[in-house]
Amino acid sequence: xxxxxxxxxxxxxxxxxxxxxxxxxxxxxxxxxxxxxxxxxxxxxxxxxxxxxxxxxxxxxxxxxxxxxxxxxxxxxxxxxxxxxxxxxxxxxxxxxxxxxxxxxxxxxxxxxxxxxxxxxxxxxxxxxxxxxxxxxxxxxxxxxxxxxxxxxxxxxxxxxxxxxxxxxxxxxxxxxxxxxxxxxxxxxxxxxxxxxxxxxxxxxxxxxxxxxxxxxxxxxxxxxxxxxxxxxxxxxxxxxxxxxxxxxxxxxxxxxxxxxxxxxxxxxxxxxxxxxxxxxxxxxxxxxxxxxxxxxxxxxxxxxxxxxxxxxxxxxxxxxxxxxxxxxxxxxxxxxxxxxxxxxxxxxxxxxxxxxxxxxxxxxxxxxxxxxxxxxxxxxxxxxxxxxxxxxxxxxxxxxxxxxxxxxxxxxxxxxxxxxxxxxxxxxxxxxxxxxxxxxxxxxxxxxxxxxxxxxxxxxxxxxxxxxxxxxxxxxxxxxxxxxxxxxxxxxx
Numbered sequence: 001x002x003x004x005x006x007x008x009x010x011x012x013x014x015x016x017x018x019x020x021x022x023x024x025x026x027x028x029x030x031x032x033x034x035x036x037x038x039x040x041x042x043x044x045x046x047x048x049x050x051x052x053x054x055x056x057x058x059x060x061x062x063x064x065x066x067x068x069x070x071x072x073x074x075x076x077x078x079x080x081x082x083x084x085x086x087x088x089x090x091x092x093x094x095x096x097x098x099x100x101x102x103x104x105x106x107x108x109x110x111x112x113x114x115x116x117x118x119x120x121x122x123x124x125x126x127x128x129x130x131x132x133x134x135x136x137x138x139x140x141x142x143x144x145x146x147x148x149x150x151x152x153x154x155x156x157x158x159x160x161x162x163x164x165x166x167x168x169x170x171x172x173x174x175x176x177x178x179x180x181x182x183x184x185x186x187x188x189x190x191x192x193x194x195x196x197x198x199x200x201x202x203x204x205x206x207x208x209x210x211x212x213x214x215x216x217x218x219x220x221x222x223x224x225x226x227x228x229x230x231x232x233x234x235x236x237x238x239x240x241x242x243x244x245x246x247x248x249x250x251x252x253x254x255x256x257x258x259x260x261x262x263x264x265x266x267x268x269x270x271x272x273x274x275x276x277x278x279x280x281x282x283x284x285x286x287x288x289x290x291x292x293x294x295x296x297x298x299x300x301x302x303x304x305x306x307x308x309x310x311x312x313x314x315x316x317x318x319x320x321x322x323x324x325x326x327x328x329x330x331x332x333x334x335x336x337x338x339x340x341x342x343x344x345x346x347x348x349x350x351x352x353x354x355x356x357x358x359x360x361x362x363x364x365x366x367x368x369x370x371x372x373x374x375x376x377x378x379x380x381x382x383x384x385x386x387x388x389x390x391x392x393x394x395x396x397x398x399x400x401x402x403x404x405x406x407x408x409x410x411x412x413x414x415x416x417x418x419x420x421x422x423x424x425x426x427x428x429x430x431x432x433x434x435x436x437x438x439x440x441x442x443x444x445x446x447x448x449x450x451x452x453x454x455x456x457x458x459x460x461x462x463x464x465x466x467x468x469x470x471x472x473x474x475x476x477x478x479x480x481x482x483x484x485x486x487x488x489x490x491x492x493x494x
Contacts, residue, residue, distance in 0.1 A: 021196045022095075022109045023251050023325045024163050025292050026170045028188040029340070033283040039165040039336040040289040041107045042357065043087070044329045045095050048400040051331050051354070051408050052088040053376040054385035055369065058101075059134075067131065070393075071123040071156060075149075081134035085350060085365065085372075086385060087332065091393055093126040094157055097334065100133040101367055103167045103348035104142055105336040111198045112244035113159030114227065115177030122154020122178055126392075129162065139166040143183045143212055146173055151215045154178045159244070161194060167340035167347055174198050176242040180221060183212040190277035191284060193255030193292075197245040199276055200238035218242075248274045250302065250322045255292055259284060286337055286351065286441065293333045294357045296324035326358050328419075333357035337364075344368075345455050345462055346448045355411030359418060359429055360481070361437035363473050364444065368451060368466040373474045375407040407478060414481045417488045425488055432480050440473065 027038035043051075058081060065077040070093070082100045089095035099105040106129040128146060136142035142164045158177035163170065170186040172194065184200055186192050192199070204211055205219070222228035222241045240246065248269035256274060257264065261281030297303045302322050326333070333353040340347070345368030353360045354376065380401075382388050403409050418425035447469065455462035 021251065021323045021327065021329075022107075023255075023293070024107060024109055024192075024194040025255060025289055026163060026165065026172075026186050026192040026194070027280075027284045027289065028170065028186050028190050029168065030189040031191055031280050031284055033285040035339065035341070036286075037165050037167055037170055037336075037338040038284065038286065038289050039105055039107075039163065039170065039338065040293050040333070041097060041163070041335075042293050042325060042327075042330045042333045043089065043095060043097060043107070044327060045089055045092060045331055046329045049092070049331060050090055050378045050400055051376075052090065052379055052388065053354075053372050054086045054088060054388055055083070055372045056086055056385045057083045057370075067127060069124055069127050069153075071125075073123040073153065075153075078135045082137070084133045086130075087334070088388060088392065089331065090379070091395060094160060096126075096129065098129055098133040099336055099348060099350050099367075100136070101344065101348070102137045103165075103336070103338040103367070104133055104136050104139060105165045105338065105348075105350075106132050106142065106162060107334075108160050108162045109194050109196050111159045111161050111174070111196055113176045113198075113242055114225075114244055115158050115180065115242065117158045117177060121158070122150070122156050124149050124153040125156030128155075132164065136164075137166075139164045139169055139171050142166075143171045143173060147181065147183065147212060147214065150175065150181050151179055155181075161198065163194065165336060165338060167338040172200075174200055174238065174242075176218075179214055179216040180218055180242075181214045182218055182238060184276065185210040187277050189279060191256075191259045191280050192277045193252045193259070195249035195251040197249055198239040198243040199252065199274070201273065201276055202235045203238050205236075250297075251325050254295060254297060254300075254302075255325070258292060258295070259288075286335060287437075289335050290333075290351070290353075290357065290362050290437070292325060293335070293353075294326045296326055296358075297322075326356060328356075330356045333362070335362060342448070343452065343455070345459075345466070346452055354407050356415050358426075359415045359433065360411055361433045361440070361477060363436075363470070363477065364440060364447075365470055366451070366466045368455065368463050369470055370463045371467050373407075373471050375405060375410075375474060375478065378403055378406045378408050407474065410478055410481050410485075414485050414488075417485060421488075421491070424491065428487060428491075429484060432484060436473075436477065436480070 022044045023042045025040035029035050029037050032038050061077045066074040067077050068074050084098050084100035087097040097107040132142040155175050160175050162173040171183050173183045175181045227241050252274050253266055253269045256278045259280045260278040335351040337349040348367045350365040351362035352365050353362045451462050451465055
């Protein structure tokens, strides 16, 4: 039975879906229950992937130091760089997520584009978001830094939207490719759901408070390519001009329906499109965003068991675009809770579900943490973030080898065995998951009060308190996950 289990587990991982739809949810500060900017993101990547998490501390550099890009181009390094969390997807160029000490949080979604890379690409890609969190104290500053780099170097990939948030505001940077980009501010009272396509509708070139643009004129470029006719009656619609996905995305539709309290069918969205942002019917809580990151169309005609969402498992005739937010290729989910009224140690919190959020609780990681528990790193022989960066594209360093002590493997083992009999397995998983998460959310004010009192007296003691907290919550989740694994092995294979 043990051999059969590991064979099935390997096949599930190896044959994971061929479409990897990351999803982001952004809630403006006036639309959330507590006044925080909320940024939820599910990172979806297929193939043999291992997630590692690092804490990178501040750095000081000389005027002659530089940053070397993958393309070989070197740019001057900042004299000082900020501390940050780094969620590393080994071997991938466009999948890492970051949050720095100021709460500036960066992730992205791939977006199919009409831009042809063969007609001109660029020199910056992988290092872009890392440079942003190293140098920016606000989201808007990050947008300006990104814009300057894209204008001068061009993007090495094609078709991507970066999400950049801080405790005050959030921006989306849509990059069709090369030196083309446009950035749009999320309304403070609005909610945005970003699937894998451009979602900017009509562009307001006169509104420089909520829009920023590349030096390369995106309108003139589109006219030259024959993608836009200024003599026509239609305004310049960004997604229609640059996107390869003309139809509304089901995840964006689903998220807007839940957040705005609507009960409309998908048909109006197919014919009229979806707005960039909606005004939530009720203030959006941390738990609401977590629930959305776990969504699989429950209660609709598109409902799918999360454990059966790969391309190979899709029912015959099912439109491949009907993908749930939480899916078989979701490597982890995070919700950044960014608050402008709290001092540094508590202002930025990453609630992390290490693994698929349907199976695991979200745990709070505070900016005051100085050390990540070792179970979140699965790179044998690599003991520092600097070394991890050097070996990011080294397949040997990112060995896909089972480690029973690694959080990644424990969480994945739970997911894979649960998927063998998902409808029954969730009856055991959900109560454990929800009880941990509910307790941590309720405990948040008390923990933060204690931590901030310590910080006023001794920052080092407050940091140690944060380290102890993340260590104990992680250990609890690992122990309960292993207990669930033992239970489900007996249940699913007897």
